[in-house]
Amino acid sequence: MAVSSTLESETLIEPGRSESLTVYYRYNNGLDRLIGTSGNRKAGNASVDYDARGNITDNSHVEMSYNLANQMTAALGKSYTYDGHNRRVKVAGDGDTRYYLYSQSGQLLLSEDNGVQTNYIYLGSKLIAEDRQATTTFIHTDRLGSPVARTNSTGAVESRRHYQPFGDTYEAPSDDIGYTGHKYDNDLGLSYMQARYYDSVIGRFYSNDPVGFLTDNVHSFGRYTYVNNNPYKYVDPDGKYGRGSGWTDEKWKKFDSAQKALGEKMASASESLKSQAAGLQEGESTSDGYSASDLTSMASSLDKGLAAINDNGTGGHFANAESMKGNLAGTGVIGGKTITMNTSHANFGNNQSTKFTIGHESLHNAGLTHPKHIGFVPYRFGSFGQRMSYKNLPKHKQVTNPDHVMSQVFP
Structure with missing residues (x-):
């Protein structure tokens, strides 16, 4: 049972045992921080101490x-x-x-x-x-x-x-x-x-x-x-794009927060696409018209983009910051290892927009492109012509369009 993100208790019934095992959590009312446990689980009766920076120093x-x-x-x-x-x-x-x-x-x-x-x-x-x-x-x-x-x-x-x-x-x-x-x-x-x-x-x-x-x-x-x-659905992402050039500490913090949250969403969307693909019979398609191979292809692209986000710079993937003219939110090197965020864009710092842009550019690193259709580059968020191009993109091209793939993450 939990209120917000504060877990109050956890009960488990082990295979072959009728007795339930429960651990109860005690918190500091002022800081909402765990200060002890009790119950008949392995955690037992324990108290928890912290240092001034919030690290547990004694369990x-x-x-x-x-x-x-x-x-x-x-x-x-x-x-x-x-x-x-x-x-x-x-x-x-x-x-x-x-x-x-x-x-x-x-x-x-x-x-x-x-x-x-x-x-x-x-x-x-x-x-x-x-x-x-x-x-x-x-x-x-x-x-x-x-x-x-x-x-x-x-x-x-x-x-x-x-x-x-x-x-x-x-x-x-x-x-x-x-x-x-x-x-x-x-x-x-x-x-x-x-x-x-x-x-x-x-x-x-x-x-x-x-x-x-x-x-x-x-x-x-x-x-x-x-x-x-929610440990059945997620794992902890311990990586991210490395900090490249052009960042102030304040703007990097906004970018870094966005990319960490994005990692969880991309991983979840990829698993959902794979699950949908596994549930389709041969020749079947989803209500949106996607085949199993379409779903698998988009999941694979998300996995590749996520690998770039999770690189933490150690494999050469870096995010740079730059003030660009126009409405471009960011750029990514096709099949490369760098993305550049337009930190002067009106929507930079808006967490949802920043996450979508990071994901879009990571898919360029994964090799996806967006060639013109009916005379415009197909963008989900762009000029009228770009939005119409996006809306009318044929299904086989949607599968390799960064914005359409990211729409599986942010419907």
């Missing part, structure tokens, strides 16, 4: 320290070191040293624990295998990217994992890639999601959301909330 089990960048720097006698992309690359202390290596897009590629290396192998964004000491184990993930089974080279199942709604597991957790594809830290009992640490037992982050609140999303006022309290 009744572990005491933690943070630096001025809100990065956890020490806990349980261990120190944590980060790289320039805010990724934890070293854990040292108590006779134990571990190193971590990431790809440009932020995927964990290699971990080393006291000289023992584990290599992680991906197919696109999906973890499919890990190699440790010349032994390869195949990983099977669910739609959220959480590993649910491990098999050996003969296909025999070595282990299975079952997740509760917010990511806690029925089985004992392991110090490896876990819920939604993020590294689980056995020492802390937390998932390391790069931007912040996440506690799957209570369904809360341990630090404030680094992106400010969004005027069109009431859940964003919950500074520690995990994916709008």
Whole structure:
């Protein structure tokens, strides 16, 4: 049960058990911040303390320290070191040293624990295998990217994992890639999601959301909330376009807030299109006239645009700012890695318009174009001629038109 983004309790009935398990949450009335839990779930009876910047420093089990960048720097006698992309690359202390290596897009590629290396192998964004000491184990993930089974080279199942709604597991957790594809830290009992640490037992982050609140999303006022309290539908987007040239801090904050919210919407729209496509029989089409292949094509374009948004600049995707003449809201390099936002446009800073523009330009990065139709470039929001071109665009051209694809995100 929840009021706004404040989760008051969570009840679970485990398979094979008749007794329900409930955790209750207590909040500070002044700050609306979690201060403790109670109940018969794993969280048990615990109190929570914070530092002056809103980071959880004590959960009744572990005491933690943070630096001025809100990065956890020490806990349980261990120190944590980060790289320039805010990724934890070293854990040292108590006779134990571990190193971590990431790809440009932020995927964990290699971990080393006291000289023992584990290599992680991906197919696109999906973890499919890990190699440790010349032994390869195949990983099977669910739609959220959480590993649910491990098999050996003969296909025999070595282990299975079952997740509760917010990511806690029925089985004992392991110090490896876990819920939604993020590294689980056995020492802390937390998932390391790069931007912040996440506690799957209570369904809360341990630090404030680094992106400010969004005027069109009431859940964003919950500074520690995990994916709008809807973990079956969303995963936490820990990436975004990197900050390029021309930005003031104020305008970048507006852009950054918009692109983070957009990531959730594009991911949701893509999943919806795929679900619709799966429900169509051969030769069938939707009420809008789209075939299964049309829906799949648009979902694929959204996924590619989302990959650019989630790049965080590490793969070369950057957003630049520029004052442009005319009504152009932004530009994107076709098949490239940069977009440019017109920060002098009247609608820049309007969260909905900014999100639509970012999505449109990300689809140019994904390779989509909008050639003229009946003499005008087809834009959903443009001159009369452009809007008529958009409205009368043939169905086979709608599938590759950035504004039509973005209309699946913002109907």
